Amino acid sequence: MMKDGIRFVKAGELNFRVFVRGHGVPLLLLHGFPDNLEMWSKMVPDLVAAGYKVIAFDQRGFGGTDAPPGRACYKIENLVNDIPRLLNELEIKGPVHVLGHDWGAITGWCFALFYPDMVKSLLAVSVGHPQSYGKAGLYQKLIKGFYVLWFQASGMAEYYLLHGGFKRWMPSHPKGEEVIKEMSRPGRLTASINLYRANLLDVLLKPWPRCRVPVLGIWSDGDDYLTEEQMKNSEKYMEADWQYLRIKGAGHWIPLENPAVLTNESVSWFSRWGND
Template sequence: MPEFRMIDCGDVTLRCAIEGSGPLAIMVHGFPESWYSWRHQIAPIAAAGFTACAIDVRGYGGSDKPPRVEDYTLEKIAGDLVGLADALSPGEPVVLIGHDWGAPIVWNTAFTRPDRIRAVAGLSVPFAGAPLRPFTEVFREHFTSQGRFFYQEYFQEPGVAEAEAEADPRRFVETMMYSISGDVPPGNYWDKPAGATFLQDLPVPQGVPWLSEADLDYYAGEFGASGFRGPLNRYRNHERDFEWLKPWQGKQLEQPCLFIGGTRDPATTLFGAVTDPVAMMRMFAPRVEGHVLDGVGHWTQQERPEEVNALLIDWLKRL
């Protein structure tokens, strides 16, 4: 088991699961997850000669949970990672690895702080450069204005999604994970009208080999204790994130990059907007190495830990 440490990152204190010694590799999870989402990666990355550090993002688990929506901007969370790097690896550039929301977090931390980040890996969500308009405008044009449900629109009003998720955290996590995994039968589960709830019409979870009862118990315990307010506030900052990243429009991410996606992950194709995410990424991150794993859904490193570990460790050793 890794050692759990509370690290003062400047603005907040983060709970970190740490193992190994050597160059620092920070792992950043997505929604609805925790440091535990990297449970299969921590020991192998440590054994490869790195200090493996999987965090609870602010708002999650054992980390600080500031109260305001604006406490969850990309700028602030990127600042947490820089503060963590300064605390654990002062003066030495570090490696970032992120999944789901963790991928945009690590891409943009590396993008805006190349002095502190020497290489970056993102799982599930490719890097598409600094946005040209807030993502709220994009999903409202393509979904909300057409009378179609989009989960991030549902997450916008504080309190609504929190009430649904907190009514039964275990059911919420299990249903969400199953619904966009590589194990769910094909279907248009998310094609529902605006005004629907998140869980409405999603398939009843069937057992999957990569998500045990003990895993679900852990996630349920974390969210039962911490709630969903902080995690959902991340989705309520698209306009602030857009304003922060404006100065980087037209620039490229210059560090070595690794991308790993899945053929059954809607985020890998940016909800169908791109057919070849790796080719798209090369326009914005010319030093990217990319892999799209057949049959893998959204939960990349949990669904196929051995394949993901092999790709990650090979890349890390070549840095």
């Protein structure tokens, strides 16, 4: 569905697989782990029809984008700094709306924190402000998010996930078999897990700025990996408009499980903050 808009773009030292379609105000889509830009395939036609220029890309280490070696390459500031470089190469001028899911939500938050003048508004799906996530209670850290800790076991985590662990850990992923095939490519699983290894201590211990960009946070009550608390408490770290929406009867992968609902909420939210 997204093949017609795919291109490869070099930004900085990396080659990125990028999707661009539509006209109007630019809308940047940021996927999370263990996905790629195809995460948005069910939403793109309606977002384009709503008048947005949709830009999606495989983040470093994922999909068709380069996967540089070494944990440090996956520090969140490197992922965030990829964005202005890529937008510049695409000749996208002015601020953009941002929609991010999972790690893409964290990247979106940090893009808004570090480059507020480049962001019209943010819709963060599943993951709250990094300070809110870092201060979430033990239920988030030891029950919902225990996988973050065992992902730190280099080699062991990769072996487990590729030998049946993915099916046990994410049985509800709508594209589970495609994920396993993608992550079985040499070096790809380690590259993607390096997000967790490179950023764990910063997320838990680092003081993060307050957000000066309007944000809508969306969380689903069937999320197996994230608590509602870490999203709702993001309000404490806002210096701009904050809205929260709880979606009932949905799992973690909202863009694939509930694309119509998320698309409608996205169009409604972004339209509040400018479509020119």
